[in-house]
Amino acid sequence: MESMLQITTLHYLVLGAALFLLGVVGVLTRRNVVIVLMSIELILNAVNLNLVAFSRMWGGVHGQVFAIFVITDAAAEAAVGLGILIAFFRNKETVNIDEVNLLKW
């Protein structure tokens, strides 16, 4: 009971791990590229959660600064990923990742 009422760093880490696993499952099993990209966002968010939780634990803001960098990367990744998706869709008229099996088209 005591541990339920006291939210420690471990709680956040477990939450982050669960989110990370969800993301991994999504990336590995889904066929739709859009959802795969979203699962990658889930993974990045899990990482961010850990970073901010550690930052809280050690009483500094380094983790938060790093989380901001990760968010920046996520933005870049989403932009390029979705750009590729559009180009892919234009050529193949599908968004299934299975069909990305050629190096060129």
Next chain:
Amino acid sequence: MTDPNTTLSHVDIADLAAHDKPYLDANELVINMGPQHPATHGVLRVILRLDGEKVLGLECVIGYLHRGVEKIGEHRTYTMFNPYVDRMDYVAAVSNGLGYCETVEKLLNVEAPPRAQHVRVILTELNRIASHQLWLGTHALDIGAITPLFYTFRDREEILKIYEKYCGARLTTHAFRIGGLQYETYTGFEKEVKNFLSFFRPKIDEYEELLTTNRIWVERTKNVGAISAEDCIALGVTGPVLRASGIKWDLRKAQPYANYKNFDFEIPVGTNGDTYDRYLVRMAEMRQSVRIIEQAVDALPEGPIMAKVPKVMKPPAGEVYHSIEAPKGELGYFIVSDGSTQPYRVRVRPPSFVNLQALDLMCRGELVADVIAVIGTLDIVLGEVDR
């Protein structure tokens, strides 16, 4: 650039869906503008093929307002058909009547007396102003400026009041009769028309103040829907659209009818043939109309208002074509007579219908918002397009 020669010949949306084409492709989108749409000025249906917001091509589907006016003409006597023509271009009913009356007069070989001619010119030019006012209001509304609409309607009301006092009707006036006028002008007609002119002259400046130098208005209309003089001639486009492309062609000067040759006025022309030029041309035309009316009222002669026409009209067998410069362009009537009391065939050359054919050409490569602007600037009336 898209190939300008691609056509949209009868794209059927159901057909597209059947071909397993992506409903919402990243490349192409077919949307249906109208027949129930706020900016198609009635029941025009425009099938747009879009690339994002860019128009690849469009097709007009008309006929939702078809009432068979021409066919009705074959079953009515010449006099009975006269009110029907008012229902074609209902915002310029007086011009329609003038065209029809003059055509039948040509067929009968009579001429209206000078006083009638003068009154006809006054009423027709007032009508031109009213039509241009309505055009300006709705065109500006389409482009997003709400206020000019109410200004123009406020001032158009004064014209309609004059009509109401003259013949009892405001919109579909049936003001003229074959051979002249049915009604003598009411007392104070000249004064009221003059009052209107002095009231209206500053109002044109007011409209122009709102729009002519308005940055957004200029950006929305300059180089939008431009059409060259050659294309205009090839498509048979007439009226302010043609004049905005730089061709000085106005039937009032080119083939003077009524007694326009007695009046001194200019034909405003544009240079680029874009929406902004058409706007300027119409604004200038309103000013010219004011000039014509002023001269006509000043020189209004006394005399009879009706020529001698038989009670039962039986024009000699033959055919006649006569056209006038309606506010929207060349309005022509082609009447074939077989010598009976009813026309054998009536054919109307409506300016709106012919001008509408230029829509596809004017909109290719423009954006959706420009289609709205171009439909507005063509100044079509669906009643006239569909007849």
Next chain:
Amino acid sequence: MHEIIEYISSYLTSGKTPGAAGNMFWVLVYIMLVFAGLSVAVIAMNWLERKILAHMQVRLGPMRVGPHGLLQPIADAIKLLLKEDIMPTEADGFVFWMAPLIVVLAAFTVFVVVPFGPTHAITDMNIGILFMLGVSSLSVLGIVMAGWASNSHYPLMGALRSSAQMVSYEVAMGLAVVSAILMTSLNASGTGTLSMIGIVQAQQAQGMWFIFKFFPLGLIAFFIFAVAMVAETNRAPFDLAEAESELTAGFHTEYSGFRWSLFFLAEYSAMIAVSSIAVTLWLGGWLRPFPNLLNSPTWDQAFSYIPGITFLFFAAMCFYNTARMPKHPLFRVQTIGLAGFGAVLALIGLVMFYPPISLRVQDIFWFSAKVAGFMYVYIWFRGTFPRYRFDQLMQLGWKVLLPMGLGVLILTATVGLWPLIQHTLWHP
């Protein structure tokens, strides 16, 4: 019982916002007040917009329901609530249902940090302005959802247009905001603030509204923000998303009745929200005009009368119009109603002369008056300007406002740090 009263009354002397004082009771009271005030403001705005626009367009506007159409918004609201709730068959039900809620939530949540006075805010967040921009940017999600869920072409195009527009103009808006935030750091410690209350206090401390700071830099930043905020709220001349003549009604074409009214509510409260940001950042928030020029106690006293005088003026207008009402039995109810409304206004005006109340209310009054000025400008724009085309809108956002915003930001930083730069250059 006693403790509860103590808990409630302890806040009154704390001189903090209820959120900062951690007093949940007053937080709830403030939330209720803000929510109710906002709803009333939206209703009033609806009536005012129709009346002002009508008078600009030589019309009378609503005249039938209540004296001078005063009850028209209420009649409209009842009509909207009683209308059949239509959902297109092919629509995505859940998303269609969620979209208006998200838009309304985003529009209302931002008022958590709007400072109506030094203590009149629900709470004062450390990241206040960031929070406001962030939450108001969430409304674009609702718009996109609405357009997509309707499963129709016009709403989809409207949604794509408005989301592209809002995302683009957020950039210019953010740059303008940053240049104002830079100005808050011109103090002894050299640290700025993102807190809404802190920003106004910085203007108070520097003795200058930021619109006049580093003239004309503050003015340009304000101008950029003012343009971007009109675009952000999808209002004329940037109302392409709802362009009636092009897309019938944009993203809410398929909506009707109550759901539609939620979009309407959200649009107006978003207008009030962005105007509050502008007022807070550049126009001194709750500060009265000329706080430094005319800063004697006499002037304080004089300015504290203005709220009451304003309300009395409105009351006098009501009474004047009551006297002008036609003396016909048909107009009796309307005449009485207008007189009653005037009496209520007069009563409010008189209450506002009572010093304890006038002291607490004048902050809110000045803030609201400034916001009301913005609202008038919004209506004025709508009556004057044609609508921009989509590419022109994007061009304005990316090629004009964005470079201007960057330039203003860099210049503001340079001018703000000029003493330091000078020092470094001349005394290396």
Next chain:
Amino acid sequence: MAPVATPFFFYLFAGLMLIGGILVITRSNPVHSALALIVTLLAQASIYLMLYAPFVAGVQIILYAGGIMVLFLFVIMLVSIERSMKERQFNSQWVAGIITAVALGGLFIAVYAKGTSIFPHHALSIVEENNTQNVATYLYGQYMFAFEIASLLLLVAIIGAVVMAKKRI
């Protein structure tokens, strides 16, 4: 300001995040997935607030929920999703994927079970009032180089996205 009912809010937001995450990877309609992801992101922003990281929370709302997700929704609307919704949702290696995930999860559990002792029991206090200032100090001081690299990365991403998405350049 004293935190109010921390455990309650933690479990509320954690639950929202996990439900949102599960919905993201199970929905067949990408728009629903995206909406679930937005719920997850907003709940996470709230958790950042609980972790005394208000600036990161603000950035999360503006950038993730207001920016990236709008981009996602935009793209979903541009590509046709009707057909892909009717097709098989999971690829042929879903068994392998889930086994991998379970193995990874077991690893996490093992690490956390063994390593609890290395975490301090009570978090150190951070001064919330200066959070933004502190982040800025590090961002433009110690991490200046990384910051510049990130801006370069964004530039590259912009160019890449434009090259990819544009039909004719």
